[in-house]
Amino acid sequence: MRAWYSFLKDLKVSFKSLYIYIEIIMALIIVLVFVFVLPDDFSPNLTGYVYISDSVKEYLTEDELKGFQEEENLVVVDDKRLIPGLLEEDRNSIGFSLYHEDEKMVYDIVLQGYEGEEAKKLMQEGIMAYMATEFGMFESEIQYLTLEDDNEKLSDRINLLPAFLMVNTAFMGLFIVSTYIFMDKEEGTIKALAVTPSRIWEYLLGKVGVILVTGLVTGMLTVFLIMGNQVHYLHLFVLLVASNVFGTSAGLLLSSFYDNIMKSMSAMYLTIMIFLLGAVPYFVPGFSPWFIKILPSYPMVFSFREVFLENPDVGYVYRSSLLFIILAIILFAMANQRFNKTITA
Amino acid sequence: MINVEKLYYSYTKDNIFAVKDLSFQVKEGEVFGFLGPSGAGKSTTQGILTGLLPMQQGKADVAGFDMKKPPREMFNRIGVSFEQSNVYEKLTARENLDFYKKLFDVPTLDSLELLKLAGLDHVADKKAGTFSKGMKHRLTFIRSMINNPEVWFLDEPTTGLDPAIASQIKDIIKDRHKEGRTIFLTTHNMFIADELCDRVGFIIDGVLKLIDSPRNLKLQYGEKFVDVEYRLDESTKKETLSIVKEEDRHRLNEIINTREIELMHTKEATLEEIFIKVTGRGLV
Ligand SMILES: Nc1ncnc2c1ncn2[C@@H]1O[C@H](COP(=O)(O)OP(=O)(O)OP(=O)(O)O)[C@@H](O)[C@H]1O
Ligand SMILES: [Mg+2]
Numbered sequence: 001m002r003a004w005y006s007f008l009k010d011l012k013v014s015f016k017s018l019y020i021y022i023e024i025i026m027a028l029i030i031v032l033v034f035v036f037v038l039p040d041d042f043s044p045n046l047t048g049y050v051y052i053s054d055s056v057k058e059y060l061t062e063d064e065l066k067g068f069q070e071e072e073n074l075v076v077v078d079d080k081r082l083i084p085g086l087l088e089e090d091r092n093s094i095g096f097s098l099y100h101e102d103e104k105m106v107y108d109i110v111l112q113g114y115e116g117e118e119a120k121k122l123m124q125e126g127i128m129a130y131m132a133t134e135f136g137m138f139e140s141e142i143q144y145l146t147l148e149d150d151n152e153k154l155s156d157r158i159n160l161l162p163a164f165l166m167v168n169t170a171f172m173g174l175f176i177v178s179t180y181i182f183m184d185k186e187e188g189t190i191k192a193l194a195v196t197p198s199r200i201w202e203y204l205l206g207k208v209g210v211i212l213v214t215g216l217v218t219g220m221l222t223v224f225l226i227m228g229n230q231v232h233y234l235h236l237f238v239l240l241v242a243s244n245v246f247g248t249s250a251g252l253l254l255s256s257f258y259d260n261i262m263k264s265m266s267a268m269y270l271t272i273m274i275f276l277l278g279a280v281p282y283f284v285p286g287f288s289p290w291f292i293k294i295l296p297s298y299p300m301v302f303s304f305r306e307v308f309l310e311n312p313d314v315g316y317v318y319r320s321s322l323l324f325i326i327l328a329i330i331l332f333a334m335a336n337q338r339f340n341k342t343i344t345a
Numbered sequence: 346m347i348n349v350e351k352l353y354y355s356y357t358k359d360n361i362f363a364v365k366d367l368s369f370q371v372k373e374g375e376v377f378g379f380l381g382p383s384g385a386g387k388s389t390t391q392g393i394l395t396g397l398l399p400m401q402q403g404k405a406d407v408a409g410f411d412m413k414k415p416p417r418e419m420f421n422r423i424g425v426s427f428e429q430s431n432v433y434e435k436l437t438a439r440e441n442l443d444f445y446k447k448l449f450d451v452p453t454l455d456s457l458e459l460l461k462l463a464g465l466d467h468v469a470d471k472k473a474g475t476f477s478k479g480m481k482h483r484l485t486f487i488r489s490m491i492n493n494p495e496v497w498f499l500d501e502p503t504t505g506l507d508p509a510i511a512s513q514i515k516d517i518i519k520d521r522h523k524e525g526r527t528i529f530l531t532t533h534n535m536f537i538a539d540e541l542c543d544r545v546g547f548i549i550d551g552v553l554k555l556i557d558s559p560r561n562l563k564l565q566y567g568e569k570f571v572d573v574e575y576r577l578d579e580s581t582k583k584e585t586l587s588i589v590k591e592e593d594r595h596r597l598n599e600i601i602n603t604r605e606i607e608l609m610h611t612k613e614a615t616l617e618e619i620f621i622k623v624t625g626r627g628l629v
Contacts, residue, residue: 005447009436016435016472188431192488195395195425196448197417341399 002198006206010180014210017183019176023168027218030164031225038157047073047090049110051080053099083110161226162304163279166297168222169215169240170247171272177211177248178255178264185259201336208248208332215244227308235317236307242321242328243300249331256338296327346496346527347371347394352403354389363389364551367403376518376528378542380535380616382626386551387531388428391500394529395425408496421451424494428501428531430481434474438465438484441473442491449492459487462517464510479506486514490521497521500531515541535616545616549624559616566619570612571597575604585612 014020050068057065069076077083083095087110095110184190193203219240223231254271258264278297281288282305292298299320306312352367364386371377379387392398394407396415405412410419432441442456460466463483468476473484486502502518503511518541522528532538538545539559546556557565574583584600586593588611600606620626 002448005444009433009440009444012440013433013435187434188427188429189433191397191427192425192431192445192485193448194397195420195423196445197420197450198448199417 003202003205003209006198006203007209008206010206010210011213014180014214019179020214023172023176023214023218027168027222030168031222034157034161034226038160047075047093049075049077049083049086049093049095051077051083051095051097051099053080053097055100056098056105080108158227158308159305161223161308162301163282164222165219165240165304166243166279166301169219169244170297170300171275173211173215173244173247174251174254174272175268176214177207177251178268179261180207180210181252181255182258182261182264200339201332204252204332204336204339207252208245211248212241212244215247216240219244230308232307232312235312235314236304238321239303239307239317242324243304246296246324246328246331249328249335252335253331253338256335256342259342296324299323346373346375346408347377347529348404348406349390349394350404352390352393352405354386354393354398354401356389358401362551364393364548367548367551367553369546369553369556371527371529373527374522374525375543376522376530376541378538378545379529379531379548380533380538380545380620381548382533385548387548388500389551390548391425391498391529391531395423395498396420418450421449421492422494423496423498424489424492425498426486426489426500426502428504430478430485432473432481432484432488435472437470437472438476439469441484442488445488445491451492453491454493456491459491463487464513479510482506483510483514490517494526496527496529498529498531501533502530503532503534503537511537535620539616547620547624549626554624562616562619563613566614566622569614572608572610572612573597573600573606574608575600575606577604581607 052060052068060068068074075086077086080097080099083097087093087095097108097110099106184193190203216237220233220237223233223236250271251268254267255264257267275295275297277292278295279301281292281298282301288298299316303317303320306314306317348370350368352364353362354364355362367386367390369377379390381387389398393400394405394412396412396419400413407415408419408422410416432438433444436444438460439456442459446453446456457466457469460469463486465480465483465487468480473481476484482502482505486499489499490497499518503514506514515537518528518530522541528541530538530542542559544556544558545562547554555562569588571586571588572583573586574581576582584596586597588594588597614622
């Protein structure tokens with residue numbers, strides 16, 4: 001009950017101080033950036049100019065041909081000699097032509113010339129693979145290599161959201177809860193609390209509550225404004241709660257070692273940096289050494305990703321959430337233990 | 346109500362003690378004044394007795410609770426006012442008190458009544474952050490009595506207040522005394538101590554030099570003087586005479602017998618003078 005009153009009071013105080021508005025404004029800025037600034041996909045949209053000879057067309061069914069012509073980024077041209085000119089006009093494009101020569105299928109790829117070797121190879125392979133799937137007549141050796149089993153893909157834009165949510169709920173909580181604690185120490189109000197029947201854990205739990213409300217409101221709001229109803233909100237809610245409480249408890253433990261915010265800064269910074277490492281494999285799929293995989297931020301960012309997928313791995317989301325909750329309880333207990341000894345000294 | 350036995354405390358956990366070998370008792374219903382210059386160890390002692398500082402060495406119990414590991418319930422029965430005011434600056438005076446009330450398991454006093462008592466009712470709904478130092482101090486003071494404490498710890502309750510308000514605070518303390526509360530009063534102010542305290546303790550450099558009632562101290566250490574004013578050839582003459590010294594006593598007798606006396610009163614040594622006499626140090 002006292003924890004509840006403590007929570008209500010802290011909520012009131014937080015609405016009268018700056019941090020909560022900084023968080024809300026941050027979230028709104030993120031929303032604006034997502035909605036108005038970021039393109040759906042970051043790699044530039046290439047246009048492909050295609051020439052298909054009549055002899056090749058014979059192999060295609062009516063539907064295949066139509067599908068080909070309706071492909072958004074493809075422009076079908078009537079003469080392959082037109083392609084170089086078109087490429088010159090549209091620098092963000094490539095061309096390819098398909099025709100028969102001596103009974104063999106030939107495909108030419110026309111590139112701009114500024115592409116590096118790697119890019120050339122990549123495009124060539126991409127086109128061949130595309131052909132193979134579209135026409136079905138190419139015996140293609142090329143295979144897609146995917147890193148994860150599920151090959152559902154988020155757009156580049158949405159792909160950033162899980163990382164933002166992790167930073168906003170877990171890291172901000174870690175940082176802000178310590179500023180609240182140090183503010184109370186500074187004001188001396190902690191001493192006034194210490195001479196009442198209320199217990200340290202009640203005080204700390206009140207703080208966890210305030211950070212949770214802030215994190216939930218900003219997290220849910222951001223996602224809703226960007227994604228509308230295309231998200232699994234129940235999973236998101238559970239995950240937000242778990243990761244937020246985890247972050248706050250870590251922040252509590254951290255701040256229990258220091259008596260003012262300046263002294264805690266470097267430790268705080270280091271912790272956040274280490275946590276951030278856990279998100280690297282998310283952006284650099286080939287890179288996931290064991291010491292990064294053991295960071296809680298690793299399952300955290302991938303769990304956040306799941307809630308945006310059409311078919312999320314629900315088990316994974318809830319297993320990670322459970323893990324964060326367990327870690328949070330342990331960290332909270334340790335923080336409580338330490339604060340009991342040091343909070344008024 | 347308060348028993349302290351051979352109490353030591355070191356902030357640095359070494360041989361530099363902020364309080365040393367402190368022993369004293371405060372009886373139920375007594376106002377005990379803790380007097381000493383800055384840095385003497387007054388707040389440190391209060392800190393230990395209110396559980397804010399850990400018990401390092403020695404023994405102390407307050408309201409029957411051992412301060413080695415005081416249960417949280419103890420805090421329903423004590424009240425603590427701090428030398429540095431510590432209120433939520435972002436909350437109003439009333440919100441501060443209303444929140445504090447909810448932390449106790451015992452009946453509490455009405456917030457507005459308390460604010461009236463300290464002359465803060467007109468700013469009840471203003472943020473404490475906008476208050477003057479003295480106003481914050483008064484808020485801290487009345488907050489400490491919200492749970493009707495049996496034992497009331499007051500660290501410098503009148504410091505920094507103007508005389509009118511200080512006297513208001515003094516009256517509140519007197520009233521509580523009449524109700525039989527036990528009060529541990531830390532102060533620099535000898536007049537307040539003299540007026541309010543049943544007994545006082547002089548502490549200096551962490552050591553308790555002396556404990557007694559102000560009256561006994563004056564009887565024991567205060568040399569008494571008499572101021573007499575009498576007529577002498579159309580004008581008024583004034584003399585200050587000791588009633589202890591033989592010579593002065595004869596002179597006093599002579600004046601009383603032969604002159605027309607206009608005014609005569611005894612003058613006691615102040616607690617401050619006694620403090621200086623006993624400890625060899627001033628009170629600042
Ligand atoms: N937090 C602290 N850390 C280290 N030393 C401290 C601390 N607080 C007080 N001291 C030292 O302990 C001694 C006693 O201080 P204390 O605050 O108890 O004195 P005081 O009698 O209350 O003085 P004042 O009248 O100025 O309030 C002083 O020498 C002081 O410097
Ligand atoms: Mg002091």
